[in-house]
Amino acid sequence: MTTTIAVGMLGLGTVGSGVVMRLTQAARKIEQTQGLRLRLAAVAVHHLNAPRAVTLPIGTRLTDSIEAVVTDPKIQLVIEVMGTLKTAERAIVTALQHGKSVITANKDLMATAGEQLTALAQRQHCDLFYEASVAGGIPILRTLTDSYATDQVTAVAGIINGTANYILSAMTAGKTYSQALAAAQRAGYAEADPTNDVGGLDTTYKLMILSQFAFGQQLTIDQLAPQGITQLTAEACQQAAQAGWQVKLLAQAQRFGDQLACRVAPVAVPQTTALSQVKGVQNGVAVTSQAIGDSLYTGPGAGSTATANSVLNDVIVAAQQLVRQTCGRAFNQNHADLTVTRLADLSQRYLIFTDSSVLKLQRAANEGDFSLQRHTADCYETSVLTTAQLRQLAVDLASDGRELTALPIAFSTVTTTTAIKTTQPVHVAI
Known part of the structure; x- marks a missing residue:
């Protein structure tokens, strides 16, 4: 019937x-x-x-x-x-x-x-x-509701804004930010006013919803403090790719016990991960859970x-x-009361870009008690740094008139709950 x-x-x-x-x-x-x-x-x-x-x-x-x-x-x-x-x-x-x-x-x-x-x-x-x-x-919300009903999600990481991903992919291929944005607008991938996309607000809204389904936790824009991609250069994207990373505007939420660390920001995603291969206007959401482990869901994010x-x-x-006649059950039944912090406040590795002399960098690393690995002329990988160490490095380089671009390396945060502290976020030009 x-x-x-x-x-x-x-x-x-x-x-x-x-x-x-x-x-x-x-x-x-x-x-x-x-x-x-x-x-x-x-x-x-x-x-x-x-x-x-x-x-x-x-x-x-x-x-x-x-x-x-x-x-x-x-x-x-x-x-x-x-x-x-x-x-x-x-x-x-x-x-x-x-x-x-x-x-x-x-x-x-x-x-x-x-x-x-x-x-x-x-x-x-x-x-x-x-x-x-x-x-x-991508049917990600219903997947989190149904397929993870008996599982506990420990982390989600998403490339969930096709406009920003298209621009970053184009910059990695050699276009400037302005050229990449113009190409995205001509192709219909970017609005005439792309502020929400390139500024990270669109990604932030989506992570706020994802967090409710994955962890049962409400998030606010202030808690996420999104960073966009407008200050990134094509040179940084290209050098990161040469060194083994893809720069992505990533939405991340990672659970440590009863705490949830979150971020919306451009980060360096290792090319060894499947998420790094999500290019152009495609979207991808990586989910880590106790029972299933790592899964990646990809597909068109809009259209x-x-x-x-x-x-x-x-x-x-x-x-x-x-x-x-069974209407009225909430789409999301997951609810929790976790302490929310920022992934930017955790110790982690970074890709740094600077034209400072190697000698100056070596001295700063020795004084700051961390190590650096040089990948390209102006691109270095740090060992795990605290926010204080990264802040001091920026100050040291600024004293010589040198700027520092620092990109967090995705999935490199210290994963012990004792490492989560309430600190002032580090302000480094990116």
Whole structure:
């Protein structure tokens, strides 16, 4: 027997158009395998007469009223793909208050207001799913919920912003930052204003969501203090690659007992790791757990069809729950109360870039009680340094008018809980 579910959608841009296309193409399979007929009843858009990339199914109502969709008593499920904050939040709240389950791809909103929206959904006995909010084409959230249900995740590390990864890959290949950004914008991988992508905020929102699923821990932007890629040079990326590393904007969270150390920053990822080979606009999330060990999940992080596929998978789960009358269970059931610190505050190894003399560096290393290994003309690998040692090295070089670029080496932190201290973050130009 086939059950028809009436669906409303807010937004008909890149992702919304992909949802319509995938829904049309997969309708027969969904009906055959799931016993569901998903009828797109209405779509709300900002401009009714704007050109559309897709043709809506016969019988779908196009409207410029969000309210008309989220309050329609015939619509049982709402897809939000507008990509706004306040407007989307009001729409989702109204939909939930009217007893409708909601699917969203809105990472900014779910990272900052997800807790309140989830609580409202549970009170209303509705579902709120948002798989597409992180690494659009990779089902990482549901994987963490289902496949790691009996396991304990100890670390996640993600390349989860395709724009930044594309730029860093292009810089490693020889382009300047400006050239790489311009190429990303021409290819449609970067927005006209790429601030959130290159500044690390987009990655931060996604790590905030990942942390909830992997560790049960809420994070804030202040706790993560993201660093972007705008101050990196192509020379540093290229020298790092020659020395055996790939520079990546990495989202990291690592658990040490009851403490969680986190970071969003450009780091040097060893080329011996699979994560380092995630290039261009691809995304990758590495998960380390007690039972499974190391796993890597890769795929497109954005794009019309990939993100739409994740949205539709959530729609199917929500529709099945509607049929079974089992709506209202929170998407993420993992909750913990961990002490949050910064990975930047831990002792770890660094790649440093400086044109200072070898003699000056040797003297600084001897006085600071650490060692250096030279890889290229201006690229050195340090032994494990404390933040105080790195700060002093920067001061020593600055006294001679030399600048220091320091990139943490991923996965090199000291892994004893006694090494986690509350210190002032080191300020080194990168």
